[in-house]
Amino acid sequence: MLPLDVQRLTKAYGSNTVLAGVDISLAAGEVLCVLGPNGAGKTTLILTLLGLVKADSGEIRLFGNQQQGITRSQALRQQLGVMMQIGSLSANLSVYEQCDLFSSYYAHGYSAAELVQLAGLESHAIQRFGNLSGGQKQRLLFALALAGKPKLLFLDEPTLGMDVEARQALWQQVKQLRQQGVAVVLTTHYLEEAEQLADSIAVLHQGRIVAKGSPEELKALMQYKVVRCRSRLTDAELALLPAVLQVSRKQQQITLHSRHAEQTVRALLDADQQVTDLEVRPVALEQAFLHLTQTPATQQEQAA
Numbered sequence: 050m051l052p053l054d055v056q057r058l059t060k061a062y063g064s065n066t067v068l069a070g071v072d073i074s075l076a077a078g079e080v081l082c083v084l085g086p087n088g089a090g091k092t093t094l095i096l097t098l099l100g101l102v103k104a105d106s107g108e109i110r111l112f113g114n115q116q117q118g119i120t121r122s123q124a125l126r127q128q129l130g131v132m133m134q135i136g137s138l139s140a141n142l143s144v145y146e147q148c149d150l151f152s153s154y155y156a157h158g159y160s161a162a163e164l165v166q167l168a169g170l171e172s173h174a175i176q177r178f179g180n181l182s183g184g185q186k187q188r189l190l191f192a193l194a195l196a197g198k199p200k201l202l203f204l205d206e207p208t209l210g211m212d213v214e215a216r217q218a219l220w221q222q223v224k225q226l227r228q229q230g231v232a233v234v235l236t237t238h239y240l241e242e243a244e245q246l247a248d249s250i251a252v253l254h255q256g257r258i259v260a261k262g263s264p265e266e267l268k269a270l271m272q273y274k275v276v277r278c279r280s281r282l283t284d285a286e287l288a289l290l291p292a293v294l295q296v297s298r299k300q301q302q303i304t305l306h307s308r309h310a311e312q313t314v315r316a317l318l319d320a321d322q323q324v325t326d327l328e329v330r331p332v333a334l335e336q337a338f339l340h341l342t343q344t345p346a347t348q349q350e351q352a353a
């Protein structure tokens with residue numbers, strides 16, 4: 050039985066469609082990274098999956114059960130872990146008190162002392178949450194998400210504000226959880242984070258999954274080259290050249306994105322012997338991701 054299975058999920062706030070038919074599924078021991086820029090709908094997706102925001106339509110199954118708002122299902126809650134936002138914890142409780150509180154929610158979870166240790170905050174146990182550094186707060190929030198030894202864990206931008214060392218330590222913990230069979234949904238802005246951790250990556254853009262696959266598959270999808278030239282061919286003719294993904298033009302300067310630059314250039318030279326200023330350049334992965342999430346989502350679907 051899949052820990053998570055989501056079909057055709059939609060959610061709008063007024064006229065703002067935030068989730069526009071999202072399908073995702075997740076097996077035990079699998080890490081799914083939902084990658085997307087600011088405002089892509091990542092937090093809304095997590096809140097909707099948790100039943101904290103009501104979906105407009107679609108189906109969400111958690112361990113085979115139709116999701117009907119987790120607050121109503123104690124049994125289901127015991128299997129879930131959620132890394133909350135910093136603002137959701139009381140600034141006045143100490144690290145130990147927070148751990149004690151979270152530990153009390155679960156029948157078979159970690160003890161307060163174990164959670165303090167998981168957060169690596171033994172020497173800060175009596176410090177108030179409000180006085181921790183940003184990175185320490187994130188570590189505590191991560192440990193609290195594990196309080197009930199969850200089988201399905203939701204991490205919404207877990208490494209935000211962490212330094213490189215803390216980020217790598219958290220990645221290590223996520224990898225260990227995966228080995229233990231925990232299914233993890235992790236949202237992030239960072240392609241590198243997704244590459245490090247994900248079994249599968251879903252790129253969310255304007256509420257749609259515009260690309261989905263293993264890190265290798267996505268890399269292949271995003272590994273295109275830029276061909277620049279001047280040519281008498283029209284945009285429509287250029288778009289029909291083999292392997293061309295996108296055509297843009299600034300005055301006389303034409304830019305083509307090509308999955309296979311050699312094929313494109315060969316056909317371009319056959320079609321127009323007058324081509325000038327021809328130039329082929331690779332694209333960095335980060336840049337390719339930016340491109341993927343800057344093109345309107347519907348246009349990408351047509352291209353896919």
Ligand SMILES: Nc1ncnc2c1ncn2[C@@H]1O[C@H](COP(=O)(O)OP(=O)(O)OP(=O)(O)O)[C@@H](O)[C@H]1O
Nearest residue numbers: 062065067085086087088089090091092093094238
């Ligand atoms: N409660 C709400 N009421 C109205 N609009 C909302 C609400 N929550 C989110 N939105 C809108 O939904 C869109 C998606 O927001 P969301 O927070 O899900 O994006 P995100 O991908 O998590 O962004 P970020 O990376 O900046 O956290 C945004 O346009 C946001 O303004």
